[in-house]
Amino acid sequence: MDTYGLSRVVAEKGVLPQRARKLDPSLPCREAELLIDVESLNIDAASFKQIKDDVGGDPARIAGRIQDIVRERGKMQNPVTGSGGMLIGRVKELGAKHPANGVLKPGDRIATLVSLTLTPLVIEEVKAVHADIDRVDIRGHALLFASGIYAKLPEDMPDTLSLAALDVCGAPALVARHVRPGMTVAVLGAGKSGALCLAQARRSLESRGKLLALDISQKALDALSAIGLCDEALKVDATQGVDVMEAVSKATNGQLCDLVVNCASVGNTEMASLLSVKDGGTVIFFSMATSFTTAALGAEGVGKDVTMLVGNGYVPNHAALTLDLLRTEPSLRQLFESRYV
Structure with missing residues (x-):
């Protein structure tokens, strides 16, 4: 066969x-x-x-x-x-x-x-x-x-809503696998995958830890903040790695992040992710604009001991987990409906 x-x-x-x-x-x-x-x-x-x-x-x-x-x-x-x-x-x-x-x-x-x-x-x-x-x-x-x-x-939501969520359902499912209470987590990119990752990270943190949202759009960040999807929203240009590192360092009192999730839709954001994570931390690259060469050589170049994961679009039960987020988080569903329906 x-x-x-x-x-x-x-x-x-x-x-x-x-x-x-x-x-x-x-x-x-x-x-x-x-x-x-x-x-x-x-x-x-x-x-x-x-x-x-x-x-x-x-x-x-x-x-x-x-x-x-x-x-x-x-x-x-x-x-x-x-x-x-x-x-x-x-x-x-x-x-x-x-x-x-x-x-x-x-x-x-x-x-x-x-x-x-x-x-x-x-x-x-x-x-x-x-x-x-x-x-x-x-x-x-x-x-x-x-x-x-x-x-x-699903029959309980419009096609456009379910399509928008299912398109990136591997992202929040992998976040669920790696986020634990007490961690400091940053999500780079405030689009649909970023919003879902923030929602799942907030759930996995169980009110213990810190959650940062990073994006170049103040409007997008305001929308996330308004529904409580982050503890702090940072307006940054993710192509400027040093600027992002300084913003994250200030927000974390110099500690940086245990986990950074890159959901950006533009290239040249690898160093922003690597510089924002602490030694021994993890970066998950969900962005299709990610360059493996840039990420690997970039981590080596700054002497950063970091685990780098390429986000797999498939995680067992990823579709069910993502649709459940929309069903159980009314404000998240409302945000998706305002953007994608």
Whole structure:
């Protein structure tokens, strides 16, 4: 059984779909695949920002660039950032050997929880571009391999809300694994992943410890502070590592942080994270704009003894944990609804 979709890789023997330059998204659906009628693509923040900035923010040109990428590569993988996003749609067909048989049926609405960088995709039409929430509505189809994870869309919240949360659900789930009461935690970036990480960190700290939110936008920080998602909000430019270190040092009385979670959607923020964590601490990089080379050499260059983790988009039960945060934190849900619905 072709569990990983190797047969969809075009002319690169032995390469997994995520690394492949091009995939074959043609029909029919094969025995270990699930065919999806796609409704929306949620492009990851770093990728969408790069495309939007490159084409001057024009919705038609954003749509055209995304279509060009998918037409050329058979998947949505930004050649500049290397990242993709995820999608929502309706199950159209299940291959005979796909493990979702008996769990899903045609007509069920799902969100894929694997990256668009490995998902064979065809766009027949871009219906709308929602530049403020990094989403495009389309008509097309996609194929999910047997190894691909997904979540049924919940019936108790709008699609746009669940999509925004599920897109980054690995982030708060990994925060739950690493945050303990008494820690000092900083979250860099006040977008959807940052807000969810702050909410989970606050829950995991159990009112013992300190929680910092860092962002360049005062408006975004004010929104987080207003609903109690942080103990202190620091307006900083995360590309200026020394300035960020000084702000964090002042907020922590020189102690710095036990854990820094980087959810920034721009590049060159690695040193801000590394300089803000104490020796022996941990940095989790969730940003798709992260450079491994910059992070590794940067830590070495400043003699920082720090554990660096690349945020994995998959953590067991990550979808359920994230949706539970929205269900049990009314102010967090209201914030998401005001931004993404």
